[in-house]
Amino acid sequence: MNSLIDSNNRRINYLRISVTDRCNLRCIYCMPEGGVPWIPHDEILTYEEIATIVRIGAGLGINKIRLTGGEPLTRAELPKLIEMLSGINGIDEVSLTTNGTLLKEQVLALKEAGLRRINISLDSFKQEIFKQITRLGNLQDVLNGIESAKDAGLNPVKIDMVVIKDVNDNEIIDFAKKTYEQGWHIRFIEFMPLSKIDGLVTAKEIRSRIEPLGKLEPSISIIGNGPARYYRLPGAKGTIGFISAVTEPFCRWCNRLRLTSYGQLCPCLLSDDGIDLREPLRNNKYSEDEIRRLIIEVVASKPTQHRLATDNIALTRKMSQIGG
Numbered sequence: 200m201n202s203l204i205d206s207n208n209r210r211i212n213y214l215r216i217s218v219t220d221r222c223n224l225r226c227i228y229c230m231p232e233g234g235v236p237w238i239p240h241d242e243i244l245t246y247e248e249i250a251t252i253v254r255i256g257a258g259l260g261i262n263k264i265r266l267t268g269g270e271p272l273t274r275a276e277l278p279k280l281i282e283m284l285s286g287i288n289g290i291d292e293v294s295l296t297t298n299g300t301l302l303k304e305q306v307l308a309l310k311e312a313g314l315r316r317i318n319i320s321l322d323s324f325k326q327e328i329f330k331q332i333t334r335l336g337n338l339q340d341v342l343n344g345i346e347s348a349k350d351a352g353l354n355p356v357k358i359d360m361v362v363i364k365d366v367n368d369n370e371i372i373d374f375a376k377k378t379y380e381q382g383w384h385i386r387f388i389e390f391m392p393l394s395k396i397d398g399l400v401t402a403k404e405i406r407s408r409i410e411p412l413g414k415l416e417p418s419i420s421i422i423g424n425g426p427a428r429y430y431r432l433p434g435a436k437g438t439i440g441f442i443s444a445v446t447e448p449f450c451r452w453c454n455r456l457r458l459t460s461y462g463q464l465c466p467c468l469l470s471d472d473g474i475d476l477r478e479p480l481r482n483n484k485y486s487e488d489e490i491r492r493l494i495i496e497v498v499a500s501k502p503t504q505h506r507l508a509t510d511n512i513a514l515t516r517k518m519s520q521i522g523g
Contacts, residue, residue, distance in 0.1 A: 201260025203494070205466075205501040212257055213263040213455040216249060218280065220460045221272040224298055225334040226322075228361055228390060228398070230336060246280045246463050248480050252458065255490050257289035259287030261456075264293045271461070273299040279310035292316065296359075300336050302344030310351045317348050318357045318386075320395040323367045324374075330367065355384045358441070359523065362405055363390050363398040378437030386427050386440035391469075402443035415439065426452070447449045456497060464494065468502035473497065 203211035208485040220238050222230070228409060244252075264284055271277055294316040295309065302319070307315075320340050323329045329338040348356045358377075362368050377383040385393045385406045406415065415430035417437050426449035427440035443449075457465045462477025474493050481486035485493070 203260045203498045205498050207451070207501070207503055209451070209453060209497050209501070210260070211456060211501070212260050213265070214253065215265045215267055215455055215457060216253075216458045217269065217460040218249070218271045218277065219243065219274040222268055222298070223273055223275050223300060224270065224336050226320075227299075227332055227334070228241050228512070230362070230470060238461055241479075243460050244281060244458075244477055246276075247338055248462070248477065249280060249458070250283045251487075252464075252476055252490070252494075253290065253416075253499045254287050255487055256494060257287050258458075259491065259494060261287075262289055262291045262472075265296060266293065267296045270298050270301070271295060272297055272305055275516040277305070278308040278314075279311060279389065281312040281314050285315075294318070296320070297332075297344070298336070299341040299344030299348075303340070303347040306344070306347045306351045306353070310353060314353065316357075317353045317357070318359055319345055320359045320361075321345070322361050323370055325370070326369075332363070341402050348389070349407055350389055355438075357384045357386055357387055359386050361388045361390055362400045364400050366398065368408075369444055371405055371408045375412055375432065375439055378439055382436035384438045384440070386442055388442040389445045391444060399445060400472050401446045402441040403446065405441065409439065439489060453501075456494075456501075464497045466497050470502060472500055472502075 200213060201210055205211060207463050220235075220243075224233055225234055259435040266277070266281070268274075281293050284290055292315045293313055295314055295374075296318045297320070299319040313443065319341065322332045323338070326338045329336070345356060345358065358374070360367070360374050362371065362409065371387070374385050374387070378385055389400065389402055390400065392399060393486060407414065409432075415432060418431040420427045426444070427442050428440045429440045431438050453467075455467060459465065459473070460478070462475055463473040465473035474497050476490060477495070479490065
């Protein structure tokens with residue numbers, strides 16, 4: 200029985216966990232060019248601490264886990280954590296979001312450990328634009344990672360493109376065509392105004408640019424637990440999803456909590472609210488019943504809706520710490 204129902208009658212069953220704040224890229228919508236100060240390793244949750252939180256959460260009705268970062272594949276022995284989490288009673292699925300640059304070498308170990316699905320971030324097919332957005336890295340590494348994930352059977356492999364005005368928005372059609380040519384599952388994500396960059400291209404505008412390829416028909420065949428709405432072009436094997444956090448907030452259906460790499464359990468990505476679980480866990484200050492109570496308290500504090508489209512939101516947490 201799920202005990203996690205918030206004040207807006209939303210059933211919470213999905214936990215996104217940032218396993219590290221570190222990343223091997225410096226994407227313009229996530230980090231400044233010089234990066235950010237890393238959190239000391241001894242302040243990051245251990246795998247055992249993460250597993251304890253997940254086990255307690257599973258007893259309350261959490262059954263879906265997504266691991267994020269920073270870049271989660273920069274953390275050592277990640278398959279060990281996946282094996283620990285996938286073995287917890289009540290957890291139906293462990294999935295991963297990655298930039299894909301380190302995936303090819305690790306994908307088989309991840310799959311064998313129990314990873315079920317994967318999302319890969321890719322914002323351009325052009326090396327010069329890829330470098331402009333990520334500031335580091337090699338496009339071919341990501342493309343190799345995508346193919347290795349498909350070969351490993353981590354289906355459906357979802358490709359996430361953050362659309363940025365005057366940077367990569369001229370590639371929308373190229374990405375959409377991949378649903379025909381290679382059966383890719385593409386998700387177009389609205390750029391969130393959390394930086395000085397004026398980059399928003401609305402989901403409505405993205406759809407209008409895809410329409411010359413054919414009429415988008417709603418699709419319910421894609422597996423997922425998140426906010427995307429999925430469509431399919433006529434004759435395409437893959438799907439096209441839209442995540443319109445700015446112009447068409449999906450908050451009324453939000454089913455998730457977020458755990459930062461340093462142990463803060465948060466009710467919303469776009470809020471500084473949250474409760475520290477690391478300190479009571481690490482110092483045995485609270486019993487598991489008390490940890491359970493704190494999780495329920497966070498759920499009760501979940502806001503009705505974020506204010507991204509109307510307010511200038513300034514977060515003290517960096518996107519790399521909470522796993523966007």
